[in-house]
Amino acid sequence: MSATPHKPENPLVNIMVNVLVPVLALGTLSKDPAIQEKLGKAAHWWQLGPVYGLAIALALPLGYGIWFFVRNRKANFFSLIGLVSVLLTGCITIYLWNKDGTVKPGAAALYGLKEAAIPLALAFAILLSHRTPNPLLRVFLYNDALFDIPKIEGKIGADEQPGYAALLWRSTRLFATSFFVSSVLNLGLSLFLFRGFDHTAGDALETYNAIIGRITWMSMLVVLVPAFGFLFMTLHKLVAGLKELTGLTDEEIMLPR
Template sequence: MSQTEKKKSSGFLVNLLFNIVIPTLILSKLSEEHQLGPVWALVAALAFPVGFGLWELQQSKKVNFLSVLGVISVLLTGGMSLLQLDPAYIAIKEAAVPGLIAVIVLVSQRSKYPLVKKILLNDELLDLAKLDACLKANSAEQLFAAKLQNCAYLVAGAFTLSSVLNYGLAKYLLVSAPGTPAFNEELAQMTAMSYPVIVLPVTVVLMVAIFYLFSQIGKVTGESLESFLRQ
């Protein structure tokens, strides 16, 4: 296994640990009154994904729109839970965040900074300067833009799917009153199930979009994809 592959694998496991495993264990095992209690268990559980998200932002030295949105989403969930709002509001929030991303993906296609390009075209993987030069040399910029538009529909569809699944999962699981151990247990279940129920299907759709775009690079430029990959 290469150093890059090890780094990606380590990053994925750490992400899983701080965003799902630890919060789930705290909410499900430490919410009783004789332990942390429902309020402090919720605060402790939320501290891990928020802290990890802020640490990632600090490490990267640049603002990542999706990371910022993830931190805001966790803070909203925690705030609504601590304020003991009706679980229906949390379900709406769970649907609103990916739904907002889907809208931004489509709207940004009409701007100079399409979000789908940021999501799918990674400068660490592809030599984007070389790709742009090749597109210009072949007068294929508009054709490639049309391919990116198709990807935008796929990515927006992935986040729309996430919106629907988020809402359904929250409505199904969050039935107890906030501020109780039962509610924390349900929140733990929702956190644990979010990966197989939501993340995996959305990841599949995003992988389809990436596969489609990479296959089109060769067709549009007349060169192999490997020629644009960074060594």
């Protein structure tokens, strides 16, 4: 008796659980109670300081990644991205943090480069993975959770193979472009929100954490909206190209949702 196939993971849920929620949690948990009291603010039990805040924030993508691996016998790409993102954010915070509540200079540039580095690395990874056995286009978009790939490839004969390969390469380049754009927008957003930041102020670490929180939720609009625009553009052009190559309809190419 064959095992029941697992329901495909929702990419949006993956991003929320592995990236957005841990970074937001890091900003909340990393507040130092001693600094809070020094500033005349109430210290709460969940304010653990940067080191313990980082450890707890890392637990969510790490735990999700282990659960996903046990369930599916393969690594979760988003958990890896979440671990890297939270680890970088936490390590930057620990590096910048001074015991008196001030932070070291260069916080804006350092955090902006961190925000730009992850989508930039993804863009290059998508391009470089194209000729590997597991292209990232197939992980994110052109996969058997969305497309009836056996039916599609069954319709593509030897004469259509060059056109099929060219279509996938065009789609890969367009998809990678979305991450290049996200990298530039991430850097610009970080530098914009850090403008006027005084790293010598007594509450600089508090302000720094607040800015990170704003960057995290504002990037949902500033970065994800253009990224989803490119995603749907890539999807539209991919489906149109597949229809032209195979003669199949939208309903035959895409799996029912």
